[in-house]
Amino acid sequence: SDHYIETPFDLSNVMFVTTANVAHQIPRPLLDRMEVLYIPGYTELEKLEIAKHHLLPKQKRDHGLEEEQLVIDEEVLMQLVRGYTRESGVRNLEQQLAAICRKAAKIIVGDAEVKSVVVDAAKLKEFLGPSKFRYGMAELEDQIGAVTGLAWTEVGGDTLVIEVTVMPGSGKLTLTGKLGDVMKESAQAAFSYTRSRSIALGIDPQFHEKNDIHIHIPEGAIPKDGPSAGITIATALISALTNRPVNREVAMTGEITLRGRVLPIGGLKEKSLAAHRAGIKTVLLPKDNERDLRDIPDSVRSEMTFIPVAHMDEVLEHAMATKLSDLPSGDEPITAEVAMPPEGDREELPPMGTH
Template identity: 45%
Template sequence: MQHQSRMQQTATPGMEVANGMIFFRKLIEPGCAPEETAEDPTTLRGKVAAAKLPEDAQRAAEAEIARMEKTDPSVAEYAIALGYVECLLSLPWSDMAPASFDLHGAARVFDASHAGLGQVRERVLEHLAAHALGASRPFSLLVVDDEPIARANLELVLRREGHHVEVAANGEEALRRFDGQEFDLVVSDLKMDTMDGQQLLEAIRERSPETQCIIVTGFATVDSAVRAMRSGAVHYLTKPIDLDDLRAAVADVLRGRRARYRMRAPLLCFVGPPGVGKTSVGQAIAKAMNRPFVRLSLADLRDEAELRGHRRTYAGAMPGRIMQALRTAGVRNPVFMLDEMDKMGQDARSDPAMALLELLDPEQNDRFLDRYVDLPFDLSEVMFIATANDTSRMRGPLLDRLEVVPFAGYSEDEKADIASRFLLPRQLREHGLVHPRPVVADEALRRIVRDYTDEAGVRGLERELARLCRKLARLHMEGHAPLPAGLDAEQVTALLGPARYNHDRTGGGQHTGRATGLVWSEKGGEVIFVEVSTMGGSGQLILTGSLGDVLKESARIALSHLRSTPDVFGLRAVPFDRLDIHIHIPAGDVAKDGPSAGVTIAAALVSRLAGRPARADVALSGELSLGGSLLPVSGIREKVLAAARGGARTVILPRANAPDVANLRATVQRLPRIELVGSVSDALEIVLAPAAQPATKGGLDA
């Protein structure tokens, strides 16, 4: 106790700060052992020497260690320097996951863990194949020499280094080799008949500027060396050639050529509603490539410093989340998923999207600069994948660096297949229902999909399956009944209770002044209803239902088209200047925007003004032009699947969306009848019934 009291009396403020920072680092740096924080500079210097850091990182670490040797361990600066050196030692500067890729194995990984991916599976496998081909491609060399023995010796030496080598006896033959292929490096003799090495070098520079050249000669002069280097040669060797010098020169040239084989294509961005498998596809990619998987959520990220780190001059500074994730992965080539990219925030001080511009640009990320590390770090080997629910909220320059891969919602058949193959077995294992394992009938799974979920993905479906398993586990543990060998649809309904969703929302029948529409949001396709009411007034248009500016414009366009062509729709007798028209889309607490409701609004307007009931089981989607044409819209798959869930029997879409409909029919078996039309008048002939009363009366009796 006396010793502890003396220690407390002699503790300085600087020591308290240093000890506090060491304790704080123990909390935030996993894997930082307590004894490492007490290492002396000599031990650290040995670790730095053994770590084989890059030259600039080693110099920075040695400079910090030299500063530590001159600093009292009780002051805060000592702890700051210690933390920085430990950070440099923990980063994977040169550690790489071993290259291992089998395209057929990757396909098996996807098929064993995913269903219903469709074109997404093909696009991902194409991306992986391109990565693997670029990484595995050997360097291609061309040896040019008119002496057969010298030519054969050079070919043998370079082939032993693992390169693809071809040979040519003179310059003209060498140029013919460039027809239909490209070489990374040409090793050429200087003195040759018909075309010497200098002329060959100049011809290569014109034909293939990316090809590097090494000149070898037995008649070396200063003038010839100067001319060769000015013409673009990167090395000049004299005969007889020292093989070690040749290997070193070739390795030096090809070291800088490896960047050519990195993927320069836009990075993949998986875009789709929640629960469709975007993150699990990223994990499957990592498994197929035998690389660690790192996920970084960008949801509500507002401060750029969280990505780039804080400068060491600030108290409590630490590396950014990018470097921390790489330190956790332990290699510098993981599969790195940037999740929820569309939900990034922005404040007045900084914009995180600007940091991502450098991070995701293949031309810049080989020298990524974290403010804490303050040294360039090569991220070019990292395979970045982004995810988002909706690209409309992403910054244009950032979106330009990404290749959007759309993830569509699943049909009822696909959901039942996913539940049977993946979700249900996993939930049964997690709840201990494996001895024996209950068998859930296919019709029971469809009942769960249809009556207890309403989503584009399968996240809610898995929750319902987990709820079912919990009820089975409780019944078994309470001793009410042994585990049933099989569950049919009626038993599932008895366990889960009344249906939560009525998917026959359209309800059939006909309604005057109400039309069924289809919209797409970040949650997938949805069925909406557009309601129109009229009343005496001064020609005012009232729009309610939490509508966005684009949707309000669609309503004005629809009304303008009807007023400009009243004879086409039987509206000549409607007194527009003495009517107030109220357009409402229910679910007012949900924001709605987009142009695809234009044709639905036109149908509801004509239904009310002309007194022609609209079929509730016919759903429409299409952008309306001022001339009455239907323009193509996006999200066709999600909208049609939403119509099927909602009980619609017919879907009306623009004729320009025929390719999207063809792709949908190729992947989904059971669909509503789809009508492709080119104008609003054609659409109204399908959705509207004949007028039940005179148009004037229908327009005023609202």
């Protein structure tokens, strides 16, 4: 019954269709009564095809331009998508194409000798100004304590470099980079895993008492959250503590458990495209996400290597640029010697499972 005019309505055969950018802000009682269809945003390759076959021809017609009067090649269109838009749809992309068409039309109308405008990288910058957005790129050389992770955002995937610095101190763990609670918990889990496996990894078991550890994710003004940085944080931490560099051409994503298991994540398609854009050659992904590889475009899969991993041991095997056995003697990590008491002074422990 309408509360304003007190008129009854029969809504039994009415279906309401609504849209939302994120689901976590919808009240839970309402969400439980809805059927939710998750529609992913367009990838860069999809935006490029939409621009070529639909948006650009439409804007040319709207601005009175013939097909040959404005020429934009595929490389410049991709530069437009990457440098001047950051969205899940194509609304801003169409606005930028409209701006280019207006400027081209003005040039052609103002000069009778100009029959066509060719937009290259320089002309794009002249028309639209400097690039408005930037994306992470692969490191130029192998780094110690710096690992490339992959992130999903509402406007697509991106790369992020997780940095770890170890300093003499008293065991303080510092996390910076505007991290959410879930990512902070992932960092704590990675730290605990490293402590539990310190001897096997060639790390002084007392490292947490002798050093302060700082974990930082750059671009600190941007909020970051989610569990999929777990193995990335663990790899960066182990790299810093063992003084072993990480292969710059490797990126990774996956949640970590205290026992070192790698759990599945979401957004693999978007993350893989971000890695491809950044020049990454190898992506480490959770074993359970192997089925999602079919969603990645063939053009990307053919140029990259995807390695499913189930445990941190596999992650370290593929990510580290050097193995422990390959380090020069002067670079061997310090491993603490555990002093055992004399035979007669040893205390017998109760059998497992009795306490």
